[in-house]
Amino acid sequence: MSTPRVEVAVVGGGIAGVSAAAQISSTHSVVLLEQEAELAYHTTSRSAAVYIENEGGPVFHRLSTASRPFWDSSPGSETPLVTPMPVLSVGDASMGADLQAEVDEASQVTPSIRFVEGAELLELCPVLNPEVVAAGMLEDTAGSIDVMGTHQLFLRTARQGGADVWRSAKLTSAVRNGGLWEIQTEAGPLQAEVIINAGGAWGDTVAERCGVQPIGLAPKRRTAFTSPIGQDPTGWPFIYSGIADMECYFKAEAGQQLLCSLSDEAPSDPCDAKPEELDIALAIERINTISTLGIRSVATTWAGLRTFAPDRNPVFGWDDTADGFVWMVGQGGCGIVTSPIAGEIAASFVRGDPLPQRVTELGLTAEQLAPRR
Ligand SMILES: Cc1cc2nc3c(=O)[nH]c(=O)nc-3n(C[C@H](O)[C@H](O)[C@H](O)COP(=O)(O)OP(=O)(O)OC[C@H]3O[C@@H](n4cnc5c(N)ncnc54)[C@H](O)[C@@H]3O)c2cc1C
Incomplete structure (x- = not known):
């Protein structure tokens, strides 16, 4: 059997990974890899589920504000995803x-x-x-977030876009070869043009398994x-x-x-x-x-x-020391609140677009978010 091939492999089935898959699957073929048997098993299902804009310093504050239109309208959800509090x-x-x-x-x-x-x-x-x-x-x-409802919404959107989800599929190694990642997972091999590292606490471990320098998470x-x-x-x-x-x-x-x-x-x-x-x-x-x-x-x-991350700000962007590797890590205590805009930011990199306008309007630049800033 030939090795499956996609444009984008997203590593991590927490809120970050599914938010990226939801956005990217509308334009690219995507496989989401999760090492556990269930998605959202780690930090995503263990949060306090609070929507606060002014949390985590000025960069997170702006990303939370840029996420606000999503939380205000909960597009695609039958019930509001945030209850005022x-x-x-x-x-x-x-x-x-x-x-x-x-x-x-x-x-x-x-x-x-x-x-x-x-x-x-x-x-x-x-x-x-x-x-x-x-x-x-x-x-x-501020408000209280329906975290699992949000995770399910992103996952549903990703699936509707054609994304495939591999559970019990830890990425164990990846090698760049002829413009493609040759990925080994516990659920079988996979080829991808781009890897998005949404591995949460394992972000540096995922990088090392791909031969990419860690960033000190x-x-x-x-x-x-x-x-x-x-x-x-x-x-x-x-x-x-x-x-x-x-x-x-x-x-x-x-x-x-x-x-x-x-x-x-x-x-x-x-x-x-x-x-x-x-x-x-x-x-x-x-x-x-x-x-x-x-x-x-x-x-x-x-x-x-x-x-x-070492400066406690989130990390989004292409690794400038490795071809085809995007970081989406360091969400600290704001990864749920910022997940709507995080998915859009990840998609902007894959599509070669500028950062979403809502982010730049608030004064944030790609350099401020870059992995090796
Ligand atoms: C007590 C507590 C309270 C919090 N309260 C809030 C809050 O009120 N509001 C808020 O916005 N945030 C809050 N947070 C933070 C928020 O939960 C995180 O920022 C967010 O969940 C991070 O999501 P993630 O997808 O990056 O990480 P995770 O949910 O941990 O997902 C990463 C996934 O990657 C997978 N993975 C790792 N390595 C591999 C591999 N090699 N192959 C395949 N898969 C792999 C892991 O199994 C994991 O499922 C809180 C956190 C805690 C602990």
């Missing part, structure tokens, strides 16, 4: 000026972001502890859990505490529960990340300090790897 970043009495400065900066991209203090903090979230929390930054255009574990709270948190904003030694967040979930995390960033090798009990205990202690919740128990726990 404001985000309130809180600080103590010493942080008012810093939060105001962040509001001034962030509101240039998202004008509705504003400073909050005093009684309004408790009006927004009645369980905040007024003895600790004194100021806040409110992004009231750093996966960082974050533990999350749900806790029953015996009251209905519907309508509360997502609360993020940036108070020193009090960093944590919580988010309302169905069934009188909260999704909670310490906002931890523990260095990790690429792996099937497992939750850390100590991080859960510390998160409970902190949440019980910034709030009057008195959390005592935990329902479910999990962990995922948020993967960062």
Whole structure:
């Protein structure tokens, strides 16, 4: 049997890989390779599912803003993919000026972001502890994302475009030969003109398997859990505490529960990340300090790897040391929010187009996103 041949092999079946496949399959033949038996098994299914524009620094902020039209209209989905839920970043009495400065900066991209203090903090979230929390930054255009609905939508779009999905198909090696990648996978060989590396925490490993120099990606574990709270948190904003030694967040979930995390960033090798009990205990202690919740128990726990480039900005672009190799990695804590524009950016490279106008209009350049910037 002859080796299957396509124009583009996308490595990774997380949100990044399927967003790329959805866009590219309308113009190119695509195979999506996923090493696991199921797609979205790793970081994508382990997020807090929050849509925040002002997160991860100015580059991510702009990519999130460029993704906004997709989230506002959820094209191709029968139900909205984002449910409105404001985000309130809180600080103590010493942080008012810093939060105001962040509001001034962030509101240039998202004008509705504003400073909050005093009684309004408790009006927004009645369980905040007024003895600790004194100021806040409110992004009231934020929301809660249906992550798996979004992943399914991208996957469906990719399939409708003719993309083939290979599960249990780890890319084990690839060699460039006569303008083609000769790829070996655990599901058989494949030839492709272009490889898109959407391998998440394994981004550098995928590159090395293709003989391409790694770029220094750093996966960082974050533990999350749900806790029953015996009251209905519907309508509360997502609360993020940036108070020193009090960093944590919580988010309302169905069934009188909260999704909670310490906002931890523990260095990790690429792996099937497992939750850390100590991080859960510390998160409970902190949440019980910034709030009057008195959390005592935990329902479910999990962990995922948020993967960062050395400068913590995302990486999109052709590798200038290897022919036919596109990077799509380093999504850190914003890979879900930015996935709509990420797929369009990956497609623009494959098609030889400039970056999408929504990205350049916000002042971003291909150089800022390039792998070896
Ligand atoms: C606790 C937590 C909370 C978060 N909260 C948010 C949030 O609120 N909002 C937000 O936008 N983001 C959030 N994130 C970040 C977000 O989840 C990630 O940025 C995003 O999921 C990254 O997607 P990905 O497709 O790059 O990675 P992944 O989902 O990990 O996908 C990469 C895939 O590549 C596959 N792969 C690797 N090597 C190979 C190979 N050799 N061959 C074939 N396949 C391979 C892997 O198996 C994996 O499935 C959070 C993350 C965590 C852990």
